Amino acid sequence: MSTINNALTGALAAQAGLNTTSQNIANVMTEGYTRQGVLLSSIQPAKSGPLAAGGGVAVSSLLRFSDGYKSVQMWNAASNLGRYTVSQPYLTQLEQVMGDDTSGLNAGVDAFFAALNAASVEPTSSPLRQQVITAADALAQRFNSLTQVMSSQRLAIQQQRSTAVAQINTLTTDIAALNKQIAATQATGVNASGLIDERDRKIDSLASMVSVQVIDQADGSRSISFKSGQPLVVGGLAATVSAEGNTDGSQTLKVVFGKENYTLTGSSLGGQLGGLDDVEQNVLLPMMQSITDMASQMASKVNTQLMAGYAQDGTPGVALFEFDATSAVGMLKVNASIVAQDLGFSSDATLPGDSGNLLKVIDIKGQTLTLGTLGSVSLGDAVTQLVGRLGMASQQNQASLGTAQTVRDQTEESWKSTSGVNSDEEAINLIQYQQMYQSNLKVIAVANELFDATLAMMG
Template identity: 35%
Template sequence: MADLFNIGLSGLRAAQTNLSVTGQNITNVSTPGYSRQTAIQTANPPGYSGAGYMGTGTKVVDVQRIYNQFLTNQVRTTTSAAAANHAYNIQIEELNSTLSSTASGITTGLKSYFAALQTSIEDPASLPGRQLFLSEAQGLAGRFNSVHQQLATQNQFLNQQMTTVAEQVSRLAVSVAGYNDAISKAAANGAAPNDLLDARDEAIRQLSEYVSVTVVDQGDNSINLFIGSGQPLVVGKEASVLQTKPGLSDPGRLDIQLVSGNSAQDVSDLISGGELGGLLRYRDDVLDQAFNALGRISLAIASEFNQQLGKGLDLNGQVGSDLFGDINSDAYMDLRSRGREGNRSDAALDVRIADTSTLSTSDYELTFTSDTEFTVRRVNDNRVLGPFDVNAAEGEPGYAAFDGLDLSGQTGNYMEGDRYLLTPTRNAAQSLSVVMTEPQQLAFASPMTAQASLDNRGTGNVNQPLLTSGPQPLDLDRLKALGVEFSYADNGDGTGVLTSTNPPLSIDVTLGQPFSWEVDGHEFSMTLSGKPLDGDSFSVDFNSGGVADNRNALALAGLQTQQVLGKGEGARGFSLLDGYGDLVQKVATFTAQSRTETEANMAMLAQATNNRNSVSAVNLDEEAASLIQFEQYYNASAQIIQVARTVFDTLISSMR
């Protein structure tokens, strides 16, 4: 009777354990990361009797979680990729809206700016027309300032978000290290602590939302976590700290540091995946380029218009002055370079813009290889330029000029090993401003005028000359002394020679084709057409009282379509509108790609999660069926005990 009683009792215990496991599954159906569990049951060793070996019941030898390491890893990997793309997409969608907006974008401002210029060209003496153009110039500068500020605000948000994410990563790393310790202690009893293992896996999955991690199983129920290219985040029960710190080269951008013990390593360029990886990728690949492209356009507008206005005369008969602020002012140059923390010298670098048409949209890293020589690495393509010498004069080897920048003539006491970050275009848009205050100061007139002599026998005509180059700024008294009296000699084949005695000039001309000459450092261009005869004369004089002259204004309008950007290294270049359109197009393309990648990654994450859930997640229908099954099992085992008791009572009664 004792054997039957023990068999029934073992069944009760097994049924009770199964009921407990099933109840645990049901109550954790909504617990994140929970893996359903099952009791592993086996028969007790049989005992020998005269009739052979007889069973002695059952026992539960283990409670296992239904778990697939491959599917769990797949969920973690797709979680990291989806989080990175989602964070990237949120930021680039905002940038795309900012740049393409008709209310705040640059395209609308440029079109209104040139439209107002065209209006003033039609009546160059009209003050209202000039005032309209001046107002549109101020509006255009305001648009550049506003867009730059929105990008700067986004950069500040990135800094705040990166700090928050780094704190979350550190918190979860400490949590995983704690689980490692608890699991190791619990596993010393010989059984796997299923709930702790699930909690650790869920913590790692949450960690993957913030940064991509590599999980290495140590074989003793503990795991190590690594980020980047193998930097340890969690080793056993020890966790490192991820923190943000102002960049060594640019304090306005936060870098990511991994702090382990007393050492700190910059891992900004090593991190990938997760929200943090997505934010860093957006900042490096998109936001910085947007800053630089916008700044380059603003520099070109200021430089090209200031230079062209400087070649004309205003309504007061004075040489043209700047419409926009000087791009090489101290305020501009202070924003273009920053010494790296740890430099032995505190000397600053003056980065002057020599030619806006050849500027790139790259930042540069400058390193002094001696106290006077340095090399420059262009960040966009990692090309190393130089070596350059700060003391080299123009035309000498090592003259410090490249990509439209001029770094010659530095006066600081630099030291070997000093490093600088050069950002020649990044902050330019915030400094664009209109410095002209009076519409009369707009230099729409060309400084020289030409005419054919009334005594000429031929029908030759000259168009009005344009000043193509000259000293900046122009000197009014020198301009007034640049008059030339040309005499024509015909070659009889559509060509001829123009000569003058004061100054002495001899110019070969082709009728209908532009020709140029230089006087006192001023170069002019003009065209002779018609049928001039020998001895015909043409005079070029200072344009006194040229109120209705709009020739320089027409040259200003021509800047709308001229290739004034992107002409570095022999490239054809493109116009101002095309330059901004290219920026908008690139961001729009990246945005479309991001949307596609985000949708694809979310679908992959959903599929990976479903695959994992199909194996490990709790199914209430299955658990309800198991609950009924084990309840019946329990009742049946209790019935065995009842039968054993009845038989035992019968036996006792028969012996009385």
């Protein structure tokens, strides 16, 4: 009878191996599926003695081939990839707008001072004077258009941040629910591998939104927090993240967990939220401030100099530009009441054809402006340097994006080497378990023949 019992345990073990192998093969194309296996152990003999071989084989447990370290590496790579991926479209658009040779700000500045130079040849020419006003209006429109593009980008960033926050809340709620299911399933001794795979996929999606820390708990659940320590998921409880608007147009990220409230800082976010904060705080807002400062200081210098000169009728010149940073229509525009004869080109009230003051206006292009991101820089070089800084930021982000993509691909391959399904390996397992099953059935058949023969002899 011991022979039959041993063979029966072997057949059952082979059947368990065939079940796990078939599950692996069925999920060979399932993203995030972790392959499984059986852990076999021999059963010690029930009776002592030198002829007691053993009691067969037992399936001690089902194995889940996972490596926590590789999962963490993959999630970290997802955070970096999400950060640089979300930033690049904004940088590319800014680079295209700022660097356009025909419609960019640089071309507008050049055209305005070219009109002033043309007027210096014949200061009394009404068409040339009108051309200066026309070029000034075109320059103002370029400033306003660029500001509108940047304002639209900031609004898009805020909308994308709000969308990301909503996705984070959905993912953390789902992960908390899975924590409950996994803990309950494992407590009853049922295999929870499928639930764990689903939770890992959601953690991976969460990691692309924001950098996270993941800690395994004894009951099978996982606690998740921001890198800076604020909790996101603890057991079956999930935090709520919100993006609250401020009066200055910015947003503040807050986390509510139970009765506790936390405020998040951009430097510790990572993922898409970190990328959005980085491009807004380190690129977009400084660029907007530089453009505003440039428009303000240029308008002030031009107006001051023109008002120091004299119009064609000998009266003091009037301001050409109007600057209002709070205007909803446009921060820079041409004085609506000015006419060509009002331009104070002359340095002498009695000499309407004099261009002494006009030459001083032309010299403004070489004068320095004080811009927050650049320091002291000439008006003619300001846009070029801003475009250069933006180009460097874009190139650095592209290089980081390429590196992050490579690292992500490598971590995925590393994860698959441990947890992914290998079709060739599973085909071999299938044959081995099939042979094991057939061999044990053959043992049972032989044992039955021997038992029948024994009974026949005794009869």
